[in-house]
Amino acid sequence: MASRCAEPIQSDFPIAREARIRQNDVSMSSSRRQYPFHLIEPKWQQAWEKQQAFRAFNPGETVPPEHPFGIRHGLSGKVADAKSLPAKYYILDMFPYPSGAGLHVGHPEGYTATDILARYRRACGLNVLHPMGWDSFGLPAEQYAIKTGQHPRKTTETNIANFTRQIKSLGFSYDWSRELATTDVEYFKWTQWIFLMLYNSWFNPEASKAEPIETLKFPADCTTEEKKRAYRDSKRLAFVSEAPVNWCPELGTVLANEEVIDGKSEVGGFPVIRKPMRQWMLRITSYAEKLLADLGIIDWSDSLKEMQRNWIGRSEGAEVDFQIAGGAEKIRVFTTRPDTLFGATYMVLSPEHRLVPQLTTTEQKQAVEDYKKFAAGKSDLERTELAKEKSGVFTGAYAINPVNSEKIPIWIADYVLASYGTGAIMAVPAHDERDFEFAKKFNLPVVQVVQPGDAKTDWQGFTDDGSAINSGFLNGLSTPEAKKKISAWLEEKGLGKKTINYKLRDWLFSRQRYWGEPFPIIWKKDAAGNLYHEALPESALPLLPPSLEDYKPTSGGEPPLARAKDWVNLPDGSVRETNTMPQWAGSCWYYLRYLDAKNSGAFVGKGADNYWMASNGKAAGVDLYVGGTEHAVLHLLYARFWHKVLFDLGQVTTPEPFHKLVNQGLILGEDMQKMSKARGNVVNPDAVVAEYGADALRLYEMFMGPLQDTKPWNTKGVEGVYRFLGRAWRLFVDEKSETAFEQAETTTDPSKHDELLDLILLDGGITEMDATPAQLKTLHACIKKVTEDLDGMRFNTAISAMMMFINEAMTWQTKPLPVMKTFLQLLAPFAPHIAEELWARLHSTFGLQATSLAYAAWPKYDPALLVESEIELPVQVNGKFRDTIKVAVDADNATIEAAAKAAEKAQPFITGKTIKKVIIVPKRMVNLIVA
């Protein structure tokens, strides 16, 4: 605090002057720091960086002399092999997109949680890999380039520099030597390389895995080179498809299904329309079954697994062929209810179905054409909005129901999707809500074929299981039995077979953008003048994008890359692919690159993959992955898919990338609304760090509540944990160090900081005396709670345990050195700067050798110290709490019963009554049951 006036005041004038000065003092002292975090935090951040304290070592790498990891584990020089290293722990954050807006308080929430655990596991003796990087391709930098002409790389670099500064100011223990950006040439070279792996592979259904394209056998009719090429191209995991895609005019690009929400783009919320285009697709549908099944071997939340399950959307049923009346063709439908076949009174094809033109009768031709136009013109958004009202037209044609030879009309309607199943359905209006609605609107017949178990239930629109009626040889069978019988019957007659369908669609993988990875693909013409594609050789990688003056799509609607004529057109007449990959490409495998970030010969070295991804006894893959829930069906599904392809091709050793995954909850603004610029409720971490320090921000974000929960920000809450840190500081530091504080407050010269810190002295109450049993008990209770809570990721309650320790320790006259040291170890993962500072001071003051707290072995609690000789037991009468009694911890039931019956406050409730029963739960409570 600034000096108080000790001199007697002499005259009126100086009084006024003094008052003015004091007023200044007030405003200054209101921002008086609890402790000099502004000196401590940069100091330790620099120390860690200089020491490379958090560098993780791969087998074969060299541990520098004096490195704290080497000291802890007795390692120096070259690490011979994985066996000479301690067990690994790979803890990963979802890397951020470095936006121009900078870090948001939501980022440090997950990052702090992982940092605490990384530091904890390091203290426990594990070799911890904790990396950070940048998901730096993406639209905003490109849009800025279109507006200003500034190259997206420039914008990206500026933003990365800002993110780096912000993240480093929070003291996270990342291994920065492994930093990567998806826009690095040396990184996206390998993204392109993995694309070539996909391109050069096919999914062998017999082996149920991806294999090199060379293993694909050609069918007999593939006689020419052209036919063989076409056959191969139809089987590749990366293939070209001319199909209706999600086109977003506003963004000027196509989007994947996962990027379209309610008919609008996930980014920006712009309308999306269906448009047929030639696009690159990845055959993720081949992996639907594995992606579903392997959810069983990973430790993710049920809700997240459920989201992926729903997205994959597996459903079991049968395909059934319907003969067209008077025609040669058959229409194949998919149904999950083959047992209702007798109730199929009409059929519906999607308007785009390939048989529609040929089976439409002349009379209906105009109506069908008009309807097709109407349906095609609808945007996805309109389709959803109009979903309530069914529409469709009759084709004039009929089909034959194979079970009863009935002639049933064939309609087209847009409630039948071309892209699911076979694009055609048999309609059973009695037992399907949509068919029922359609039948009502167009007066089509409804035939009941399932009897509900409960006679009171209306059979119209009854979609549950029941028993079959009006169904010939199925009559009387329960729905599951009927399904089995009809499936067998269909297979026997060659009319159909059991099938599994998925909602999951192949992944639309190309974008009409500049700021993404170019495809390593060129297009050529064959003798007949048909275009075909060819991959560039690995030696041509990285394929760099051309430099452009203008980043807009061409006036002809071609992607921006098409503007670079010299780049597109090759001397031999072939042309380059001008689409680029989506932002997801880079994020699909970054966790693998961290394992071996500098490898120039492979996307990841075998040894590195083996060591970091191998099972650590419990799990294989990334041990813990923390990030937001917004990637549930995007990044997390795509990355699993790529990983499985790489696994099948022998490129990685684990079938799943992320063993345990935790979603941190959203942080809302103080007004309980989602933080947004428009609402003006965004909290800037820089401002919080400037006012309270990084340790306080970290601690507050963890103290707010459970990591997974959504919770509102409250600046007063930051002050609360900040005060706690201040109390911790004052527990260690002599109050006479005030002078140094005051100077530290006013000094802006950083070269004075060390000097000022040297003036701060330890509290005289800290001694080398032995701790009292009570002190040991307080400490060990805290060790136990913090350790268990860290294992369970319950950071909020771990912090409250440390608060209790501090509250108790503040009453101590003497503070035993070992107790104080151990407490700092518990605090270190949460608030590493203050803990390191006090740790170093304790050691130097007592003439001890200090190694970085970051690698000090995690303390163990001694259960013997926590044993109570006497315990308090609640006494209940008829289940209601009445009193507590004190008994010896090992008291027998008779003693407890006697004590309970004698409990003073229980007397009014038991005197004059008979005790029928006594329930004693050892060490928990006594319940007296009276009549």
Next chain:
RNA sequence: GCCGGUGUGGCGAAAUGGCAGACGCACAGGACUUAAAAUCCUGGGACCUUAAAAAGUCGUGUGGGUUCGAAUCCCACCACCGGCACCA
């Protein structure tokens, strides 16, 4: 509509079958101070009673159930949040 989650003081929360509300915020009172800030101490779910307390009653979204005993387990309902949504 379907799937998943959540519901506890003025607020963030704790307790996962055994003393509801730990820890923190906000608030109130006190100490220190000429004063304030900071710090330290004390208090606190509601109701009833009281000078004050003690005692008592009620209390974890609502209604029922299981149990000696329920915030916790079961059934039904309500509200909010997230996801999916014509997927046959």
